[in-house]
Amino acid sequence: MSPRRTTAGGQIDRLKTVRFTFDGAPFTGHAGDTLASALLANGVSLMGRSFKYHRPRGVLSAGVDEPNALVTVLRGAAREPNIPATAIEIHDGLRAESQNRFPSLNWDVGALNQLAGKVLGAGFYYKTFMGPVVGPLKGTRFWMFCEHFIRRAAGLGRAGTVADDTRYERMNAFCDVLVVGSGPAGLMAAKAAADRGARVILAELDPRFGGSANWSGETIDGTRAADWANDIVNGLKGRNNVRLLPRTTVWGYYDGNTMAALERVSDHKETAARGEPRHRHWTIRAKSVVLATGALERPLVFPGNDRPGVMLASAAQRYANQFGVLPGEKIALFTNNDTAYAAAAALGKAGANVTAIIDVRSGISDEARGLAASCGAEVLAGHAVVATEGGRALTDIKIQRFDQASGTVTGDARSIHVDGLLMSGGWSPVLHLASQAGAKPEWDDRLQAFLPPKPTQNWAGAGACTGRFATAEAIVEGHLTGLAAAGAAASAIEVPAVEPSSVAPQPAPVFEIKAEGKSFVDFQHDVTADDVRLAHREGFISVEHLKRYTTLGMATDQGKSSNVPGLAIMAETLGKPIPEVGTTRFRPPYTAVSIGSLAAERYGDLRPERLTPMHDWHLAHGATMYSAGLWFRPMIYGLAGETVEQAYVREAKAVRETAGIVDVSTLGKIAVQGPDAAELLDRVYTNIFSTLPVGKARYGLMLRDDGVAFDDGTTWRLGDDNFLMTTTTANAGKVMQHLEYFLDVVWPDLKVTVTSVTDEWAGAAIGGPKARDILAACVKGTAVDNAALPFMGIVHGEIADVPVMICRLSFSGEMAFEVYCGAGHGTHVWEALIEAGKPFGLVSYGLEALGTLRIEKGHVTGAEIDGRTTARDLHLGWMLSKKKPFIGSATMEREGLVAADRLQLVGIVALDNRPLNGGGHIVEALDENNPHGSIGHITACCYAPALGKYIALALVQGGKSRHGMRAFVSDPLRKRFGPVEIVSHHFFDPEGSRMHG
Template sequence: MTSSRLLNGGQIERAKSVGFTFDGRAYSGHPGDTLASALLANGITLFGRSFKYHRPRGLLAAGSDEPNALVTIISGDVREPNVRATELEIFDGLAVQSQNRFPSLEHDLMAVNQLAGSLLSAGFYYKTFMGPAIGPLKSTRFWMFCERFIRRAAGLGKAGIAADPDRYERMNAFCDVLVVGSGPAGLIAAEAAAATGARVIIAEERPVAGGSLLASGEIIDGRNPAVWAREKAEALANLPNVRFLTRTSVWGYYDGNVLTAVQRVSDHKPNRTKGQPRQRHWVIRAGKTILATGAFERPIVFPGNDCPGVMLADAVRRFAVEYGVAAGKNVAFFTNNDSAYDAARTLSLAGIAVTTIVDVRPDVSGACRDIANILGAELLLGSAVTGTHAGKSLSAITVQHFNMTTGRISGAPREIKTDCLGVSGGWSPVIHLASQAGGKPEWDEDLQAFLAPEPNQNWVVTGSAAGYMDTISVLSDAATKGSARSRLVLPSVEAPMLDSSPAPVFEIEPAGKSQKAFVDFQHDVTASDIRLAYREGFHSVEHLKRYTTLGMATDQGKTSNVPGLAIMADIRGISIPDAGTTRFRAPFTPVSMGAIAGERYGDLRPHRLTPMHDWHISNGAKTYEAGLWHRPMIYGSHGETIEQAYTREARAVREGVGIVDVSTLGKIDIQGPDAAEFLDRVYTNMFSTLPVGKARYGLMLREDGIVFDDGTTWRLGETQFLMTTTTANAGPVMQHLEYYLDCVWPELRVHLTSVTDVWAGAAISGPKSRSVLETCVTGTKVDNTALPFMGIVHGRIADIPVMICRLSFSGELAYEVYSGAGHGTRIWEALIAAGKQFDIVPYGLEALGTLRIEKGHVTGAEIDGRTTAHDLHLGWMLSKKKTYIGSAMINRPGLKDEHRLSLVGLISLDNQSINGGSHIVSDKTPREPADSFGHVTAACYSPALGKYIALALVKHGTSMIGKRAFATDLLRDKHGAVEIVSHHMFDKDGSRMHG
């Protein structure tokens, strides 16, 4: 294995070694190395395979703009895919794998995709797999056959299924000035801001400060630039009003000058200190933000530009100066601007031979010519690279004459031996955060790049991020000046003047058949794909992005967007700013879900428990969540299935007596002189006529006439009511009422108080429920005269005050008993004790649901935000004597259309269970797709009917009663015959409830 490590240079600790593995093979590097630099130092040039064609790919960049070198970190059973090798700091024991290849990186069978280039062009998945049913594929479309194969091949890295063992933290920070980036511009800006006494946070994505100075060969005031940056950073970090965050990527910019960042606290450590998080997520609220985010170098699009060994010129420079690694022994450069000459000079100072500089411009400055002469490099002006030659990596390039005016190549091709080609197509200021903050980027014709928009929040952009690309000056607003761009000169730099403006050349278009020219390296988007998109009508940059997937990879187009836009603009014959750019969106770089979640993992929802919860658990209840509440599902006996348990419980209610916890129902205390008037406006039916001591079932609509909620409201006094709501809608109903009181009817004298948690509730149901109450209630009678249907009485149980209302959700004789929440368990136990002689049975939500399905009562499954009162056969509740919320809209034609879905019952004809969500179809034989004319909202086994039943919403509703259909659930392979019946499937006249 050939070592590419230089004898001197780099910000690495050469005295120490670090061992790691790549694809199971052991390698070594030094502290300070990234995985990319360490592998490159070990002679590795093949890092991955491209997404679509599985082409061999090497390093292109050296930082967060790297599109090719993505790896998976392996730690036991834990896998973290799609980590950039250029940002992954090595440590002892690090184990990584290459991605998107089989069986190995060197021998990938999927590379056969390269032979199907024309079939895998832009939009291939839209055009190739969307044909009609053919051949044996009679029951589906071609896509459905191909989909599983496409999805299996999609993606790059493979995520693991093991739980993440690491810990993450979340932090909130406030500062006067946030400086993003600690290059020379950021450091000087932070220094000026700190001098004013401002609280300053500096966020730097690299392990050390310095930015481009780390990869500079210049001497500043006789000092190494890295030393200059380190001293400046150390001085700032020691100030009491400065917080310096390294290894911290700011990834999002939001309204109110709120920015988000991820700090890699211990990703680079082999053994994390106990209790130390792996990553820390920051939410930073800044008074002012200074964006010193630098610039990304762009590639040039030319045939064969994805060959391993073809890299960005600045990446070649960074690997040499920052890590002491030679990307090649004989380096050539291909450029349209002066920055490549600076990179070539830096490489020469590091002892790396630069043999050739190919420049598309017909003439260059004397400074550039001087650099080429000093290096002894052949300078080929008015020329372009038109091809590459490679075995495992680059071995030679093809160069031809290039006319920059016409964009044409001509002349005989010339082959030049080289093992590394540094390419520079100009620079793109990193304006992602500025763009996220709002505004449209501005095109700079001199730089051939987009600059940040005008600030619409309190931020400025500085340094090369603001478009100042020369090596002797930076920008600093110093956090005190009003201009978004101001210049501050560094100490003297001994270097020739170089021009930062590139020639407007983004692509070298070959004549005739040639190698592929790639624009987006990770997603294999070629220049010909962009031309195809244009021919097929996808001219808008947003359409281009989605049709070709240009800029949609994990690098989000950091190197590909501007060349891609330039090619489309050229095809359309318009300028690049006229073609426009897509909107930059967060995150700037990929962020792990663990970092965003922080400590919020596992089941972190607030768990609301009823006062009787402990009793339920100790008496065999199996619970599940209903909204935020934990409620008993069943009280299962040993060996019982869920169906057996709820069937037993529901039968006990129908034949004797059962008790259920209803503490979770929403409860709102409504008081005031206008309380009755308020309820008349809220409900569809009248409540001002309700006598004191009585309850009434009520229905609420939204303003559009759709049912919102139902429940009972009890009149406790002339000006006091207790409203109950469904469990899930307790909060929304409260918000609904408050909105109307505060915003629509502020003149009403009404006060609302949520008392859901104040009351504990138990409902006892069944033919023997009155007998149970008569055994234990004192202070009041509960006979039919004293407590008629919907009546309310006050009494005592176990000497505790209770309020009892006779109402029923089960369809049986039933009562709801309310007490103070603190007495809930005692009242519950007293009712259980009183009912023991009547064989009382506690029942859960499954039995409760069974009872209500048998009776055809509606819940949230039917009140789904689309149904009207007429759909649910509740039209009788719509008052014609008053107006109320939604009354103006209930007679819209669309809400009275005869084709609307309405509530019916279903009875299984083949003694099979019916799945909730099943579609109602007329076809005896299951097929896909079928014409559905309804769906099941709730289903169960009915012990009262001895059959499987369901409620459903179907077209034409009651006119379908007596007809047969089929309930089909293709996902769970269920298809059964059913009869459509009335939704009232048990005790239709209500005699049991009123008895």
């Protein structure tokens, strides 16, 4: 039996032993344990070192609000730092290590920082290192000397450098009601909404649904609250209108009831199932949202409140009831509210020796005294803890009488021998999402807490996050909220009978116990009460300035435990009430979010799979498909035994020699119609479209309003007031939003409508020396010779009895034509073109060959129009009209956008004839051991069959002035180094004779 494990109770599986290591030492726990609970069960109280003073720290909480016990998890050679031990589910093979210590957690050289005392107070780095250096380094700034050492000491965990090879997913979901939090209020809200037929998503950050019902000890309808919650969850599981998301943190609330959530799918497993991601990121769009996010207990501010063995009372209650772990052998509680008494009773019931309850209030309710008597605890009303003693673990506390009115301690100190001190400074509703939704929190003096603001979006609060801490009230409110969210009247509600073992908080005002020693407000950043007062003396009296000067509430903690105590001390110093001082705005994310999940591809049943009309044909004819933006597109049509490179080289070569056909249905297509359609195009494009004749197309470039290139494409004039705009595949939605914004907000007087018609047209581009012959063999109703269909001309005809529209334009450098027809006829027309092309050697080709053709020709795409380049950077300055203003024209001449050293488009040829990689740097001098001196980077690369070389497009400083120069590619991540030549980006047929012939 582990030293602190109870003999029975908890929700762990005592029959299943789990083996893990912490700092290399082997430990065991049980299935259902967190790393924190398993270490506590093994008698480990020291779990970390603090940021600045390297003070020994133990676990403070039992949830995501943990500021102390941050660890690094090792997965193979990969490292993930700064994860709360309270949020890590142990599994066989788990390896974790402590942080911010050297050489070991027990013996940390950095602890010498504690001797520096006030020298390391708030903002010390702004004030200490600004003077001049004396001695041998005289003449340099002291900061320049110290910066290296300061940066090495900064931070907590050490990030890894090994590539993360785990898989991540992104998902989209839509629902009528999203319920965030699965405590009693959240469960009843979800049930009420589901009963009314609403589509419901219930998200819970813990592995088990039920929230505090899992460990509070309450009874509902005569049943243990945890069992009651489990029954509700089982009833929801069988419904097809309910989706349950455990281990899912809703971390961001955005406009239009769009919520961001992170699901930890396989972090709790030794090995993920085949195809299973590590994390899944959810974007949830909900008609209404129920926030049942609960509340977090606050610490008290007194000297020595950070010593290992000091934790929150609710955390200790949770460790006992959920994990079967006691926080110590002899325990005292220190409180300013009634809820600590329920924790004491629960711990006594679990077998803990509760010796005393120290309460700063002189008046204690009879109910609270009854709870104290049930566990045999002495109640010391009107007293406060003024010190803690011990080294790397708590051994004793000192208490004195406390005058709540003056906030001072009096009389002789009394020592009590304990190895666990549980504190409760009141409760802070978790209102982060409510605040993100668009308004400031509101202070409630009765509860001494900030409450959610009045909704500015379609959300409602339920339970403790609204300040209703009693479970009976929470359940009633959950019922009402769920029915309202489902759009129903709450005429008759059956409310379960609740027998709570907890009591309402009834807190004393938030304050600091003023006594000798360091009293910590923000445990994670070693911010003390003295630091808050120092910030005031130095003029940082705004809460936003206080946060940034002292680092109070920053990093992974985000003020979950420290915000209100810090504001209370600032308010006292200013002589103002807390609501006048205010609070910082909570910003997403609520907890840390893996970058992998944000950047992941979309998978699974909710992935928006966009397929072109010819998708099935591609699969039937050997295409290898991949995701390109929102679409599935052919990569290659590989032959047996071909590599990807061999396939795309064969396809691109065929286009140059005979003809090729590619599916371009994914291009964005926008109908621009109305009397002012031409005027709109003149304003959004850099070149003129009002002079474009009917039946002709023109290449156009758009800028953002800051003068940076935005998108390019062709627009076809189908009538005087009727244009068809095409955009790049990736920017179709962005261009549509761009146009709608300017029409709705900037130019509402223009008489023009824009309509996305991307999905209405199927498109095939056919190009090559034989392209015109193939069209002539199958098109009826129109000629396609040079006179009838000149470059950028448009004709209408039929292919296989289907009406088509044909425009002669080219991105490949060959004579080429785009053939559009109704989406429903796409495959029919495509097959007719394939059949007509057989005598001429027509091949179908995919995106790899398409990219090769465009690189050889020097055409730009999203890789070069990357949000940083200008028209001149891309050698498109000839498209900037001097006869009219356009979006971006007023800002494109800014000094930074016309600087001579800007990155400009060039071509790159590999002189060692080896493959190049996108993202590889271009350098003037090669240093493989210390790569540096980048003058640009590769944006796109390929083997060019037209040249017989490996080539690339790149953005390089000086651009055209470097043509003909030798340089090197430096790509240390992929170990690719070698000589290159910088040339024009027009590798192939720069005169354009082939596409104009």
